[in-house]
Amino acid sequence: MARKRPATMADIAQVAGVSRTTVSFVLNDRTDVMIPAATRDRVQKVAAGLGYRRNAAARALATQSSGLLGLVTEIVTSPFAADVIRGAQQRAWEQERFLLIAPSEDEHAMDALAIEKLLEQRVEGILLAAAWHRAISVPDAAKDVPCVLVNCYDEKGEFPAVVPDEVTGGRRAAAALIDAGHERIGHITLTPGIPAQIGRLEGFRAELQESGLGLDDDLVCLGDATAESGYLAGRELLERADRPTAIFCGNDRIAMGLYDAAKDLGLSIPGDLSVVGFDDQEILAAYLRPKLTTVALPFAGMGAAGVSMLTSLTAGRPIQDARVLIDCPLRTRSSVGPVIP
Amino acid sequence: MARKRPATMADIAQVAGVSRTTVSFVLNDRTDVMIPAATRDRVQKVAAGLGYRRNAAARALATQSSGLLGLVTEIVTSPFAADVIRGAQQRAWEQERFLLIAPSEDEHAMDALAIEKLLEQRVEGILLAAAWHRAISVPDAAKDVPCVLVNCYDEKGEFPAVVPDEVTGGRRAAAALIDAGHERIGHITLTPGIPAQIGRLEGFRAELQESGLGLDDDLVCLGDATAESGYLAGRELLERADRPTAIFCGNDRIAMGLYDAAKDLGLSIPGDLSVVGFDDQEILAAYLRPKLTTVALPFAGMGAAGVSMLTSLTAGRPIQDARVLIDCPLRTRSSVGPVIP
DNA sequence: CTGTTAGCGCCTTCAG
DNA sequence: CTGAAGGCGCTAACAG
Numbered sequence: 001m002a003r004k005r006p007a008t009m010a011d012i013a014q015v016a017g018v019s020r021t022t023v024s025f026v027l028n029d030r031t032d033v034m035i036p037a038a039t040r041d042r043v044q045k046v047a048a049g050l051g052y053r054r055n056a057a058a059r060a061l062a063t064q065s066s067g068l069l070g071l072v073t074e075i076v077t078s079p080f081a082a083d084v085i086r087g088a089q090q091r092a093w094e095q096e097r098f099l100l101i102a103p104s105e106d107e108h109a110m111d112a113l114a115i116e117k118l119l120e121q122r123v124e125g126i127l128l129a130a131a132w133h134r135a136i137s138v139p140d141a142a143k144d145v146p147c148v149l150v151n152c153y154d155e156k157g158e159f160p161a162v163v164p165d166e167v168t169g170g171r172r173a174a175a176a177l178i179d180a181g182h183e184r185i186g187h188i189t190l191t192p193g194i195p196a197q198i199g200r201l202e203g204f205r206a207e208l209q210e211s212g213l214g215l216d217d218d219l220v221c222l223g224d225a226t227a228e229s230g231y232l233a234g235r236e237l238l239e240r241a242d243r244p245t246a247i248f249c250g251n252d253r254i255a256m257g258l259y260d261a262a263k264d265l266g267l268s269i270p271g272d273l274s275v276v277g278f279d280d281q282e283i284l285a286a287y288l289r290p291k292l293t294t295v296a297l298p299f300a301g302m303g304a305a306g307v308s309m310l311t312s313l314t315a316g317r318p319i320q321d322a323r324v325l326i327d328c329p330l331r332t333r334s335s336v337g338p339v340i341p
Numbered sequence: 342m343a344r345k346r347p348a349t350m351a352d353i354a355q356v357a358g359v360s361r362t363t364v365s366f367v368l369n370d371r372t373d374v375m376i377p378a379a380t381r382d383r384v385q386k387v388a389a390g391l392g393y394r395r396n397a398a399a400r401a402l403a404t405q406s407s408g409l410l411g412l413v414t415e416i417v418t419s420p421f422a423a424d425v426i427r428g429a430q431q432r433a434w435e436q437e438r439f440l441l442i443a444p445s446e447d448e449h450a451m452d453a454l455a456i457e458k459l460l461e462q463r464v465e466g467i468l469l470a471a472a473w474h475r476a477i478s479v480p481d482a483a484k485d486v487p488c489v490l491v492n493c494y495d496e497k498g499e500f501p502a503v504v505p506d507e508v509t510g511g512r513r514a515a516a517a518l519i520d521a522g523h524e525r526i527g528h529i530t531l532t533p534g535i536p537a538q539i540g541r542l543e544g545f546r547a548e549l550q551e552s553g554l555g556l557d558d559d560l561v562c563l564g565d566a567t568a569e570s571g572y573l574a575g576r577e578l579l580e581r582a583d584r585p586t587a588i589f590c591g592n593d594r595i596a597m598g599l600y601d602a603a604k605d606l607g608l609s610i611p612g613d614l615s616v617v618g619f620d621d622q623e624i625l626a627a628y629l630r631p632k633l634t635t636v637a638l639p640f641a642g643m644g645a646a647g648v649s650m651l652t653s654l655t656a657g658r659p660i661q662d663a664r665v666l667i668d669c670p671l672r673t674r675s676s677v678g679p680v681i682p
Numbered sequence: 683c684t685g686t687t688a689g690c691g692c693c694t695t696c697a698g
Numbered sequence: 699c700t701g702a703a704g705g706c707g708c709t710a711a712c713a714g
Contacts, residue, residue: 006485008691019701024693034699056462057407058691060398061706075427079623082423086416089442098441098462101430121397121439256628282420283624287597349707360685365709375683399707402690 007050016046023047027054060122067097069310070118070126071303072104072111078131080299084150087303088127095311097124104128112139119144125310128152129303133163133195146313150306151299153323160313162305162324166196169295169328170203173248173276176293176330178211180274181339182246186219188233188258190250197250200278204248219244223254230257238265238273245339246274252281255292255335270337280331291333302326348391357387364388368395401463408438410651411459411467412644413445413452419472421640425491428644429468436652438465445469453480460485466651469493470644474504474536487654491647492640494664501654503646503665507537510636510669511544514589514617517634517671519552521615522680523587527560529574529599531591538591541619545589560585564595571598579606579614586680587615593622596633596676611678621672632674643667 009027013020018039025033026043060066069092073081085101092099100121102114118126125145130136130152138147138154149161177185187204190197201220208215221233230249237244238261249255255277259269267273269290277285277294285292305326309319350368354361359380366374367384401407410433414422426442433440441462443455459467466486471477471493479488479495490502518526528545531538542561549556562574571590578585579602590596596618600610608614610631618626618635626633646667650660 009693010691020692021694021702022700025700028693036699039700053457054461055402055691057398057401058706059693061396061402061690061708062692062694064706066398076431079423082420082427085426086423090417090444093444098443098458100439100441102439103431103434116394117439120395260630281624283622284628287625287628289601351707361708362686362710363684366684369709377683380684396707399690400709402692403707403709405690 006055007047007052008055009052011050012043012047012052015050016043018043027052066122066124068100068121068123069097069307070100070102070115070121070123071129072102072114072118072126073129074105074131075101075103076105080131080297081129083299084129084303084306087300087305088129088150088307089303090300091304091307095307097307097311099307112141115139115141124314127303127306127310128159129306133166135195146310148306148309148313150302157322160309160319160322160324162302162309162326163195164297164302164328165325166199166328167203167206168325169278169297170200170205170248171207172203172328172330173200173278173295174204174207174211176276176332176336177246177248177274178207178213180246180336182244182274183213183339184216184219184242184244184246185213186221186237186244186247187215188221188223188230188237188247188249188254190254191224192222196278200250223250225251225253227253227257227260230254231261232257234258234261235265238262238267245272246276246336248276248278250278252277252279252285252292252294255294256284256288259288270335271340274336274339276330276336278328285331285333288335290335293333293336294331295328296331297328298326347396348388348393349396350393352391353384353387353393356391357384359384368393407463407465409441409462409464410438410648411441411443411456411462411464412470413443413455413459413467414470415446415472416442416444417446421472421638422470424640425470425644425647428641428646429470429491429648430644431641432645432648436648438652440648453482456480456482465655468644468647468651469500470647474507476536487651489647489650489654491643498663501650501660501663501665503643503650503667504536505638505643505669506666507540507669508544508547509666510619510638511541511546511589512548513544513669513671514541514619514636515545515548515552517617517673517677518587518589518615519548519554521587521677523585523615524554524680525557525560525583525585525587526554527562527578527585527588528556529562529564529571529578529588529590529595531595532565533563537619541591564591566592566594568594568598568601571595572602573598575599575602576606579603579608586613587617587677589617589619591619593618593620593626593633593635596635597625597629600629611676612681615677615680617671617677619669626672626674629676631676634674634677635672636669637672638669639667 009023013023026040075081104111126147129150136152153161205215223229277292280294280296285294350364354364367381416422445452467488470491477493494502546556564570621635621637626635
């Protein structure tokens with residue numbers, strides 16, 4: 001292990017026989033100052049020779065800017081958090097910034113402690129990401145730097161937020177079913193009252209309305225985001241004499257339960273029943289048999305968008321929209337088929 | 342947005358009417374120096390009043406220690422990377438350190454660029470995590486700080502590494518099947534030659550051997566880690582007159598393919614065939630029907646263990662084992678049943 | 683016990 | 699074009 005003290009700019013200056021200023025200029029590629037190519041070259045050679053590596057802390061101290069971004073998220077409990085991290089991380093890396101992650105355990109408040117720690121590191125901006133689309137309360141400390149909400153929003157609307165476009169997602173689901181010729185289409189909802197449930201249903205209903213079909217409220221069953229509820233609601237809907245030929249599920253887990261219900265009733269998918277889910281839970285949706293057609297919740301995209309907004313803000317560029325809706329595209333697989341009379 | 346310059350120790354000193362040293366002492370809770378409770382209190386009050394927040398960069402510069410740990414991983418391409426991050430992140434947080442993540446895209450060399458960037462941030466140690474258990478070549482730069490390998494190892498064995506105990510995992514799978522009374526047990530391997538394939542088969546074979554059953558080489562089919570290969574190998578094994586009553590799959594994806602093969606042949610699981618997988622891919626294993634009994638690959642645990650090793654090293658404490666094996670526990674679900682003659 | 687004094691490594695006016 | 703000098707916020711000897 002190399003034990004020797006890392007080379008500093010001063011070392012380079014000494015060896016190259018120039019001043020620290022000159023070294024700084026060439027190492028930072030400052031084009032505004034003219035430095036003879038010869039000097040420039042020599043400095044660079046010496047730097048490389050000494051194995052010079054810039055010291056981020058020193059630079060941060062001097063420039064008063066760390067190049068760090070903070071991300072607070074429920075990393076320990078939510079599998080979705082990982083995707084947000086991935087997207088945010090990737091975008092941050094592209095922008096030559098590092099992402100500092102701090103875990104949040106509090107459903108309600110996005111731990112103030114996490115934010116505090118991030119602020120000590122002098123992050124230039126903070127991303128608060130929720131595992132599921134909802135309203136959160138933001139600790140005051142978050143106001144000390146630009147702050148963007150991901151997959152959540154504050155009641156007062158004080159912070160810019162990037163959230164999934166649930167409504168359009170719902171429309172997409174409906175459209176897929178309508179396009180396949182279905183007319184009796186049911187829906188199993190998520191837990192009543194949460195933004196995802198409201199938005200998805202709203203879009204779903206709107207699309208049906210506009211297509212002239214309309215939504216029969218009788219075909220809307222309340223669920224609660226679990227496979228269990230999907231199974232139960234599925235049985236209920238499918239055991240009716242005039243059962244729907246297609247069902248839009250509030251999420252993929254519900255769809256999974258519905259698959260089981262259909263199986264138990266001897267109904268085949270998509271022959272007897274077409275199904276559309278929501279979330280596109282990686283492995284689940286792709287591995288159900290038949291593969292589930294579903295609307296994707298682009299967590300990585302939201303993370304990336306959040307970082308972009310943040311860097312705009314930290315650069316002093318004001319944000320265009322206070323609320324960015326991220327599109328939820330349809331992932332067509334094999335659970336939707338034509339109506340078979 | 343609070344625009345005013347953050348308070349510094351000097352500010353506190355001035356307001357509290359003491360020297361910066363004193364402030365530093367009380368704020369760092371240094372017990373080795375005796376400071377009157379009164380002074381201590383006053384300083385703390387002033388600090389709180391001013392909304393003081395320590396400046397990590399300044400401290401890092403002064404102490405020559407950043408409190409940062411680096412993690413290089415294939416975050417963009419591998420879903421497993423997320424678990425390593427989760428485990429590492431959590432452990433790092435517990436130890437009051439931040440984790441800096443840098444993406445690796447190179448299968449072979451764990452990008453030197455990522456390491457370079459991490460070193461610029463003066464991370465105190467680096468974790469190199471691979472998406473699948475294998476040998477990697479480590480860039481020289483990694484030697485500038487303590488470095489631990491996760492889910493991989495270097496050929497020369499120069500770096501401490503934490504890897505899954507594939508062999509014991511293979512034994513666990515065999516034991517589960519043996520305990521259920523199976524005697525004709527087959528195996529569909531991973532891609533031949535990789536550590537996981539070798540280790541799992543070795544453990545599997547050893548356990549069978551020791552139990553007196555032994556492994557019939559005829560019942561070992563070569564696969565390649567995909568569901569496709571699982572299906573094909575599955576058909577081959579199951580169409581035999583003396584088909585095995587149980588099969589251990591090199592991983593969960595293979596098991597999924599095997600499920601399909603069994604289904605196509607009209608064989609029920611676990612009635613006609615017992616199956617054990619490997620990896621415990623979250624959603625997949627838990628959601629296959631019937632749920633898959635499998636051996637877990639504890640990525641989060643490896644990440645956490647890696648961080649612990651790293652902090653030991655950075656603290657100057659030499660590492661006990663150069664190679665730590667992380668246990669792969671059996672996750673018992675519903676795909677293993679008794680032999681039905 | 684507390685204050686004074688140097689740096690840590692880098693950036694940035696300001697002169698020469 | 700290049701050098702000298704000061705400061706970013708904090709820690710750590712070393713005196714008083």
